[in-house]
Every structure is written in structure tokens, then in C-alpha cells.
Amino acid sequence: MRIILAPMEGLVDSPIRESLTQVGGIDRCVTEFIRVTHGMLPPRIFYKYAPELHNRCLTRTGVPVAVQLLGSDTDQMALHGARAAELGAPQIDINFGCPAKTVNKHKGGAVLLREPELLHRITSAIRQAVPSTIPVTAKMRLGYEDRSMGIACGQALEAAGAAEIVIHARSKVDGYKPPAYWEDVARVREAVATQVIANGDIWTVDDYWRCRTVSGCDDVMIGRGLISRPDLAVQIKASQSGQVLPPMSWPEAVGLVKNYGRALQGHLEDKFVIGRIKQWLNYLRRGFVEAEAVWPQARKLRELAALFACLESAVLKPRAA
The missing domain is CATH 1.20.225 (Bacteriocin As-48; Chain A)
Structure with missing residues (x-):
């Protein structure tokens, strides 16, 4: 099983990635999204969001960092995926999950879940633009207005060549309100061959095990839970062998x-x-x-x-x- 630190825009920057990966238990990080519009961004923008590119895209403790892109212009997303790869990104992630109104208004993030065919075009374009040795992955929600589009979107990403799909277990309209619908993540996982990673409302070790049971996903992405309890990943890893570690003081x-x-x-x-x-x-x-x-x-x-x-x-x- 793997634990991935979620890319929380406006909070999970490089210094906080360094802080949390030093505690341990985290297998991968993802940058805050780099917004792609109509012009080619200079390398300094990539380095701003992913200064780890100066260190083979690893944190100081050796945890790999994926570079995340957000946008809807297929050609520009492909160009920026290729540029990120040239600069040393070991993985290109695509944001199809951001629920922010401003982002959605400008056709980025979760609003694209209304159009599975556009998800496919964007992902396919990046996949073709990036060397085959570099995985292209995606983060999505279960839908926009409701959770009915999860399977269609997951299948579109699979067909486009996504190596992994992280699914936040809510729709855009659900926001972050409990509960997380892990059972709907399971339905998507059963409908695709691509690796699915569950995300949403994992605050404790018990939450992890419930999520794993309901979603069927061994791998999870955690954001708010790791921010509120920095040793959560270590505690989850210890629980795999039945250990209970003293909590962080x-x-x-x-x-x-x-x-x-x-x-x-x-x-x-x-x-x-x-x-x-x-x-x-x-x-x-x-x-x-x-x-x-x-x-x-x-x-x-x-x-x-x-x-x-x-x-x-x-x-x-x-x-x-």
C-alpha cells in the first residue's frame, strides 16, 4: 500500500512537503496545480511550484514529487506536460478535481467532469507528448452536479492512457461535506483496469481501514488528515503489522x-x-x-x-x- 500527500492549493507547498515527509510514511507528493492557459509558462513557474526539480524532483528525504497541471486547452496542456518532463518531473498529474468556483468558471478542475470526452482528449494529448517512461496520472471527483459521472470519467481517463486515477469520494457540489462516498469509488475501481487511489475523509488509522474495506483501494491519498495529524501516515504504516505507535507530541x-x-x-x-x-x-x-x-x-x-x-x-x- 502507498500513501500519497494530496496537493492542497494554497497550503501544501514545498516547505510543508519537506516537513511532512521528514516525519515519514509518505510515498509520494503532488505539487499544487500549475494553471495552464493560452501561453507557454517559463521554467521559473515550474520551479516555483516544484523547487524539488532542482533535486531530481525529490524531497530531501527522497520522496518523489509529481508535477500537477490544471487547464482545458488540449494543446497547451500537452506542451506544458512535455516541458515539465524536460525539466525533470518524474510524473505528470492532471487536476480534474478542484472545486473552486474561480477555477471552474475558467474551465478548469472539476467542471471538466461534465465532459468525459474532454478529459480523454486532454489526458491523451499529454500522454502522447510525454516520454513513455514518465507516467501520466489524474485526480478527479465522482462528478460535478452529482456522483453519476464517476464511471464514465474513470473509463475516459483509462482509455486515454492514465496510469493511475485518484478519486476524491465526492462530487463538486458535495464540496468537503461528510460523508465521503467510498462505495462510489469502489464502483469506478471495478469498472476500470487502471490503478485507482481513494481520497477523502481519512483522518485516522481507523478511517484508513474503513476506506480500504469499502473502496477496495489499498493506496490512498491524504490531505487534510496529514495536515491535522502529521504522523498519520506513519501510524497507518505501523498498523499494517499490528503496531500502535505513540502519537506525535x-x-x-x-x-x-x-x-x-x-x-x-x-x-x-x-x-x-x-x-x-x-x-x-x-x-x-x-x-x-x-x-x-x-x-x-x-x-x-x-x-x-x-x-x-x-x-x-x-x-x-x-x-x-
């Missing part, structure tokens, strides 16, 4: 967040670093009671040093008898 989590902030300081203004850290802290509230306790104070802070100090000072008060 709050001081260890704070260390990760601080290292992440310092890495961001190299190329972002402090106000943006603070914003990214608060994003992560907000997710950590689900995995750590200390994060929940410190959140009301931390969310108001506007200075980086004060935010770090606030995180370090988080101490649980004993409950009243």
Missing part, C-alpha cells in the same frame, strides 16, 4: 510548524508566513487539543515571533473536578 508538532515558518521566511513576507502558519494551526486543532486551546489567542497575533511564542506556551490546564 505537541512539542514535536510545534517544531514542525516553526521549521515550516522559517523555510517560508526565505521567500515570503512575514504577513504571508503568519497566514500560512495559522492555516496549518487551524487544521492542527483537529489533531491536538493544545492547538485548540491556543487558537483563540494565536489567531489574533500579527507578529511571527509572538505567534511562535504562543505556540510554545500552549499548556493544557487540568480540568476542574
Whole structure:
């Protein structure tokens, strides 16, 4: 089984990939999507989203990073797939799952699930443009308005040569509201020969095993669950052999967040670093009671040093008898 870190736009950047892969258990990462429109993007854009290209597209711990593209212009998507491969991408992933209104309005992401034939053309064009040794993969949802298009879209991607299909177990309209429809992922998996990877609502080790049972997928992609509990992949891997590891401590989590902030300081203004850290802290509230306790104070802070100090000072008060 494999665990893949999901490409969460606006959050899972290179520094957070480094932080999470250092914890362990992650077999592959995927970049935030590179938006493809009508003109050829310069190499610096690829390096911006995937600085790992300078290191054979590996994180410092050796985890491979796929480059993800988003767009609907078949020719341009093919050209950009070829350029990513030339720059060293070991895998080209296509985003057919983003539910953001702005993205969908400009014919990108999940809105393309209305047109399985367009999914096929885009994927086929990239497959033909990229060397055969480099896998072309896709991330999709179960549909746009509802979940009725999952099989048709999966079959279109299979016919186009997709090596793997990650399926977020909801439609675009479902957004991120529970539940995740893992049983519908199973229906797509049974309808295609291509490897299917389940995604959506894996927050705990028990969630992984339920997802595996219902979807039939050994491999999973996890986004929010790994952001809220950075050791989740390690815990899932340990559970394969019946082990139960001690959970990550709050001081260890704070260390990760601080290292992440310092890495961001190299190329972002402090106000943006603070914003990214608060994003992560907000997710950590689900995995750590200390994060929940410190959140009301931390969310108001506007200075980086004060935010770090606030995180370090988080101490649980004993409950009243």
C-alpha cells in the first residue's frame, strides 16, 4: 500500500512537503496545480511550484514529487506536460478535481467532469507528448452536479492512457461535506483496469481501514488528515503489522510548524508566513487539543515571533473536578 500527500492549493507547498515527509510514511507528493492557459509558462513557474526539480524532483528525504497541471486547452496542456518532463518531473498529474468556483468558471478542475470526452482528449494529448517512461496520472471527483459521472470519467481517463486515477469520494457540489462516498469509488475501481487511489475523509488509522474495506483501494491519498495529524501516515504504516505507535507530541508538532515558518521566511513576507502558519494551526486543532486551546489567542497575533511564542506556551490546564 502507498500513501500519497494530496496537493492542497494554497497550503501544501514545498516547505510543508519537506516537513511532512521528514516525519515519514509518505510515498509520494503532488505539487499544487500549475494553471495552464493560452501561453507557454517559463521554467521559473515550474520551479516555483516544484523547487524539488532542482533535486531530481525529490524531497530531501527522497520522496518523489509529481508535477500537477490544471487547464482545458488540449494543446497547451500537452506542451506544458512535455516541458515539465524536460525539466525533470518524474510524473505528470492532471487536476480534474478542484472545486473552486474561480477555477471552474475558467474551465478548469472539476467542471471538466461534465465532459468525459474532454478529459480523454486532454489526458491523451499529454500522454502522447510525454516520454513513455514518465507516467501520466489524474485526480478527479465522482462528478460535478452529482456522483453519476464517476464511471464514465474513470473509463475516459483509462482509455486515454492514465496510469493511475485518484478519486476524491465526492462530487463538486458535495464540496468537503461528510460523508465521503467510498462505495462510489469502489464502483469506478471495478469498472476500470487502471490503478485507482481513494481520497477523502481519512483522518485516522481507523478511517484508513474503513476506506480500504469499502473502496477496495489499498493506496490512498491524504490531505487534510496529514495536515491535522502529521504522523498519520506513519501510524497507518505501523498498523499494517499490528503496531500502535505513540502519537506525535505537541512539542514535536510545534517544531514542525516553526521549521515550516522559517523555510517560508526565505521567500515570503512575514504577513504571508503568519497566514500560512495559522492555516496549518487551524487544521492542527483537529489533531491536538493544545492547538485548540491556543487558537483563540494565536489567531489574533500579527507578529511571527509572538505567534511562535504562543505556540510554545500552549499548556493544557487540568480540568476542574
